[in-house]
Amino acid sequence: MLALVNHRKKQSKHMNQGRHFHLTLRSIVYLFGCLWLLLTTSTVHAYILSGDLSEIAPPTSADHMQLESNDHAFFWQEQQNVQLTMPLTVDVAPFINNPSGFYDSGVASVEATWNGQLQPGIYSSFFIHGDKNGPNQTFEGSVTFDNEIIVGIAYKQPNLNLTEDKFGAIGTTYATGPNAIFELDGPNNHFTISQDQKTFSFKMVVAHNLDNIRIITASSVHEPSILALIGFGLLLLRFRLPKRKY
Secondary structure (H helix, E strand, O other): OOHHHHHHHHHHHHHHHHHHHHHHHHHHHHHHHHHHHHHHHHHHHHHHEEEEEEEEEOEEEEOOOOOOOOOOOEEEEOOOEEOOOEEEOOOEOOOOOOOEEEOOOOOHHHHHEEEEEEEEOOOOOEEEEOOOOOOOEEEEEEEEEEEEEEEEEEEOOHHHHHHHHHOOOOOOOOOOOEOOOOOOOOOOOEEEEEEOOEEEEEEEEEEEOOEEEEEEEEOOOOOOHHHHHHHHHHHHHHHHOOOOOO
Protein backbone atom coordinates (compact mmCIF):
# COMPACT_ATOMS: atom_id res chain seq x y z
CA MET A 1 0.00 0.00 0.00
CA LEU A 2 2.84 2.38 0.94
CA ALA A 3 4.60 1.54 -2.33
CA LEU A 4 1.43 2.44 -4.29
CA VAL A 5 1.15 5.83 -2.55
CA ASN A 6 4.81 6.63 -3.28
CA HIS A 7 4.31 5.64 -6.94
CA ARG A 8 1.31 7.96 -7.25
CA LYS A 9 3.29 10.79 -5.64
CA LYS A 10 6.07 10.30 -8.17
CA GLN A 11 3.55 10.31 -11.03
CA SER A 12 1.98 13.52 -9.70
CA LYS A 13 5.45 15.12 -9.37
CA HIS A 14 6.36 14.24 -12.98
CA MET A 15 3.03 15.58 -14.25
CA ASN A 16 3.54 18.86 -12.37
CA GLN A 17 7.07 19.15 -13.75
CA GLY A 18 5.70 18.59 -17.25
CA ARG A 19 3.03 21.26 -16.80
CA HIS A 20 5.65 23.64 -15.35
CA PHE A 21 7.94 23.06 -18.34
CA HIS A 22 5.02 23.60 -20.73
CA LEU A 23 4.07 26.89 -19.06
CA THR A 24 7.72 28.01 -19.02
CA LEU A 25 8.08 27.27 -22.74
CA ARG A 26 4.89 29.20 -23.51
CA SER A 27 6.16 32.10 -21.41
CA ILE A 28 9.45 32.17 -23.32
CA VAL A 29 7.60 32.25 -26.64
CA TYR A 30 5.38 35.01 -25.27
CA LEU A 31 8.45 36.97 -24.15
CA PHE A 32 10.03 36.79 -27.60
CA GLY A 33 6.77 37.98 -29.13
CA CYS A 34 6.77 41.04 -26.87
CA LEU A 35 10.41 41.76 -27.68
CA TRP A 36 9.58 41.56 -31.39
CA LEU A 37 6.85 44.16 -30.88
CA LEU A 38 9.34 46.42 -29.13
CA LEU A 39 11.89 46.17 -31.91
CA THR A 40 9.47 46.60 -34.80
CA THR A 41 7.27 49.35 -33.43
CA SER A 42 6.87 52.58 -35.37
CA THR A 43 9.19 55.48 -34.70
CA VAL A 44 7.92 58.50 -32.81
CA HIS A 45 8.56 61.38 -35.22
CA ALA A 46 9.96 64.25 -33.16
CA TYR A 47 11.73 67.22 -34.72
CA ILE A 48 12.46 70.90 -34.22
CA LEU A 49 12.03 73.52 -36.95
CA SER A 50 13.89 76.81 -36.97
CA GLY A 51 14.22 79.86 -39.18
CA ASP A 52 11.95 80.53 -42.16
CA LEU A 53 10.17 77.20 -41.99
CA SER A 54 6.52 76.67 -41.07
CA GLU A 55 4.88 73.27 -40.57
CA ILE A 56 1.49 72.59 -42.13
CA ALA A 57 -0.69 69.56 -42.77
CA PRO A 58 -0.12 68.02 -46.21
CA PRO A 59 -1.77 70.46 -48.63
CA THR A 60 -4.23 69.60 -51.36
CA SER A 61 -1.86 71.11 -53.92
CA ALA A 62 1.83 72.02 -53.88
CA ASP A 63 1.83 72.94 -57.56
CA HIS A 64 3.29 76.20 -58.84
CA MET A 65 1.43 79.29 -57.54
CA GLN A 66 -0.88 77.14 -55.37
CA LEU A 67 1.01 77.33 -52.07
CA GLU A 68 2.85 80.64 -51.76
CA SER A 69 4.39 82.74 -49.01
CA ASN A 70 6.73 85.73 -48.93
CA ASP A 71 7.56 85.01 -45.30
CA HIS A 72 8.59 81.36 -45.08
CA ALA A 73 8.94 77.99 -46.77
CA PHE A 74 6.50 75.20 -45.92
CA PHE A 75 7.26 71.89 -44.22
CA TRP A 76 5.04 68.84 -43.90
CA GLN A 77 5.17 65.16 -43.11
CA GLU A 78 4.69 62.84 -46.03
CA GLN A 79 4.19 59.08 -45.77
CA GLN A 80 5.73 57.50 -42.68
CA ASN A 81 7.22 54.07 -42.03
CA VAL A 82 7.14 53.09 -45.71
CA GLN A 83 8.47 49.62 -46.51
CA LEU A 84 10.82 49.66 -49.50
CA THR A 85 11.26 46.28 -51.12
CA MET A 86 13.56 47.47 -53.93
CA PRO A 87 16.49 49.94 -53.97
CA LEU A 88 15.49 53.54 -54.69
CA THR A 89 17.82 56.22 -56.09
CA VAL A 90 18.15 59.58 -54.33
CA ASP A 91 20.08 62.69 -55.35
CA VAL A 92 22.12 62.75 -52.16
CA ALA A 93 23.20 59.88 -49.96
CA PRO A 94 24.89 61.67 -47.03
CA PHE A 95 28.64 62.20 -47.42
CA ILE A 96 29.11 60.14 -50.59
CA ASN A 97 31.86 62.04 -52.44
CA ASN A 98 31.15 64.97 -50.12
CA PRO A 99 32.39 64.27 -46.58
CA SER A 100 31.70 67.83 -45.40
CA GLY A 101 27.92 67.46 -45.82
CA PHE A 102 27.72 70.91 -47.46
CA TYR A 103 26.01 70.88 -50.87
CA ASP A 104 26.23 73.95 -53.08
CA SER A 105 27.85 72.95 -56.37
CA GLY A 106 25.51 73.94 -59.18
CA VAL A 107 27.62 71.79 -61.53
CA ALA A 108 25.57 68.85 -62.79
CA SER A 109 28.58 66.52 -63.22
CA VAL A 110 29.63 67.13 -59.62
CA GLU A 111 26.12 66.77 -58.20
CA ALA A 112 25.72 63.44 -60.02
CA THR A 113 28.54 61.98 -57.89
CA TRP A 114 26.45 62.48 -54.73
CA ASN A 115 23.76 60.02 -55.82
CA GLY A 116 23.06 56.92 -53.79
CA GLN A 117 20.45 54.24 -53.24
CA LEU A 118 18.12 53.54 -50.37
CA GLN A 119 18.25 49.83 -49.70
CA PRO A 120 15.15 47.79 -48.79
CA GLY A 121 13.95 48.86 -45.37
CA ILE A 122 11.55 51.17 -43.55
CA TYR A 123 11.73 54.93 -44.19
CA SER A 124 9.80 58.14 -43.57
CA SER A 125 9.62 61.31 -45.63
CA PHE A 126 9.33 65.06 -45.07
CA PHE A 127 8.92 67.83 -47.64
CA ILE A 128 10.14 71.43 -47.89
CA HIS A 129 8.40 73.69 -50.40
CA GLY A 130 9.23 77.28 -51.25
CA ASP A 131 7.07 79.45 -53.54
CA LYS A 132 6.47 83.20 -53.46
CA ASN A 133 4.09 85.81 -54.78
CA GLY A 134 5.88 88.73 -56.42
CA PRO A 135 9.58 89.58 -56.06
CA ASN A 136 12.30 87.09 -55.21
CA GLN A 137 12.33 85.81 -51.64
CA THR A 138 15.13 84.32 -49.55
CA PHE A 139 14.36 81.65 -46.96
CA GLU A 140 16.77 80.05 -44.49
CA GLY A 141 15.93 77.38 -41.97
CA SER A 142 16.58 73.94 -40.55
CA VAL A 143 14.93 70.82 -39.23
CA THR A 144 16.53 68.68 -36.53
CA PHE A 145 15.27 65.14 -35.96
CA ASP A 146 15.28 63.49 -32.56
CA ASN A 147 14.76 59.78 -33.21
CA GLU A 148 15.74 59.61 -36.87
CA ILE A 149 18.71 60.09 -39.15
CA ILE A 150 18.73 61.60 -42.64
CA VAL A 151 19.54 58.92 -45.21
CA GLY A 152 18.53 60.52 -48.51
CA ILE A 153 17.68 63.82 -50.20
CA ALA A 154 15.74 64.29 -53.45
CA TYR A 155 15.89 67.78 -54.94
CA LYS A 156 16.15 67.23 -58.72
CA GLN A 157 14.28 65.45 -61.47
CA PRO A 158 13.62 62.62 -62.05
CA ASN A 159 14.25 61.61 -58.43
CA LEU A 160 11.69 64.01 -56.96
CA ASN A 161 9.03 62.33 -59.10
CA LEU A 162 10.32 58.81 -58.45
CA THR A 163 10.44 59.27 -54.69
CA GLU A 164 7.01 60.92 -54.78
CA ASP A 165 5.55 57.64 -55.99
CA LYS A 166 6.75 56.00 -52.77
CA PHE A 167 6.65 58.80 -50.22
CA GLY A 168 4.42 61.62 -51.48
CA ALA A 169 1.61 62.66 -49.15
CA ILE A 170 -1.63 60.94 -50.11
CA GLY A 171 -4.05 63.48 -51.56
CA THR A 172 -1.40 66.10 -52.38
CA THR A 173 -0.77 67.21 -55.97
CA TYR A 174 2.91 67.99 -56.51
CA ALA A 175 4.54 70.13 -59.18
CA THR A 176 6.47 68.19 -61.80
CA GLY A 177 8.95 69.06 -64.51
CA PRO A 178 12.26 70.93 -64.60
CA ASN A 179 10.99 73.98 -62.72
CA ALA A 180 9.96 72.06 -59.60
CA ILE A 181 13.47 71.50 -58.23
CA PHE A 182 15.95 73.04 -55.82
CA GLU A 183 18.69 74.61 -57.95
CA LEU A 184 22.04 74.69 -56.18
CA ASP A 185 24.23 77.60 -57.22
CA GLY A 186 26.70 78.28 -54.43
CA PRO A 187 26.05 81.23 -52.09
CA ASN A 188 22.31 81.68 -52.71
CA ASN A 189 20.99 78.11 -52.83
CA HIS A 190 22.59 75.39 -50.77
CA PHE A 191 21.94 72.88 -47.97
CA THR A 192 23.87 71.06 -45.27
CA ILE A 193 23.50 67.69 -43.57
CA SER A 194 25.06 67.62 -40.10
CA GLN A 195 27.69 65.01 -39.33
CA ASP A 196 25.32 63.13 -37.03
CA GLN A 197 22.75 63.12 -39.88
CA LYS A 198 20.06 64.63 -37.68
CA THR A 199 19.94 68.24 -38.92
CA PHE A 200 19.13 69.53 -42.40
CA SER A 201 19.86 73.24 -42.96
CA PHE A 202 19.14 75.21 -46.12
CA LYS A 203 19.19 78.57 -47.83
CA MET A 204 17.01 79.14 -50.90
CA VAL A 205 16.32 82.14 -53.09
CA VAL A 206 12.92 81.60 -54.68
CA ALA A 207 12.95 83.39 -58.03
CA HIS A 208 10.82 82.51 -61.06
CA ASN A 209 10.52 78.83 -60.07
CA LEU A 210 9.48 77.08 -56.89
CA ASP A 211 11.95 75.11 -54.75
CA ASN A 212 11.21 71.56 -53.54
CA ILE A 213 13.24 69.25 -51.32
CA ARG A 214 12.33 65.80 -50.00
CA ILE A 215 14.11 64.57 -46.86
CA ILE A 216 14.05 60.82 -46.27
CA THR A 217 14.83 59.43 -42.83
CA ALA A 218 15.34 56.10 -41.11
CA SER A 219 14.74 55.34 -37.47
CA SER A 220 17.66 55.54 -35.07
CA VAL A 221 15.66 54.78 -31.90
CA HIS A 222 12.58 52.62 -31.38
CA GLU A 223 10.01 53.62 -28.79
CA PRO A 224 8.09 50.88 -26.94
CA SER A 225 4.61 50.43 -28.32
CA ILE A 226 1.53 50.28 -26.14
CA LEU A 227 0.86 46.70 -27.23
CA ALA A 228 4.36 45.66 -26.21
CA LEU A 229 4.02 47.30 -22.79
CA ILE A 230 0.68 45.60 -22.22
CA GLY A 231 2.26 42.33 -23.30
CA PHE A 232 5.06 42.67 -20.78
CA GLY A 233 2.52 43.48 -18.07
CA LEU A 234 0.59 40.32 -18.83
CA LEU A 235 3.84 38.36 -18.92
CA LEU A 236 4.73 39.52 -15.42
CA LEU A 237 1.34 38.34 -14.18
CA ARG A 238 2.07 34.88 -15.55
CA PHE A 239 5.19 34.53 -13.44
CA ARG A 240 4.39 33.78 -9.84
CA LEU A 241 6.24 32.08 -7.07
CA PRO A 242 5.46 28.34 -6.78
CA LYS A 243 3.41 27.33 -3.78
CA ARG A 244 5.21 25.03 -1.40
CA LYS A 245 3.34 22.11 0.03
CA TYR A 246 4.35 20.86 3.43
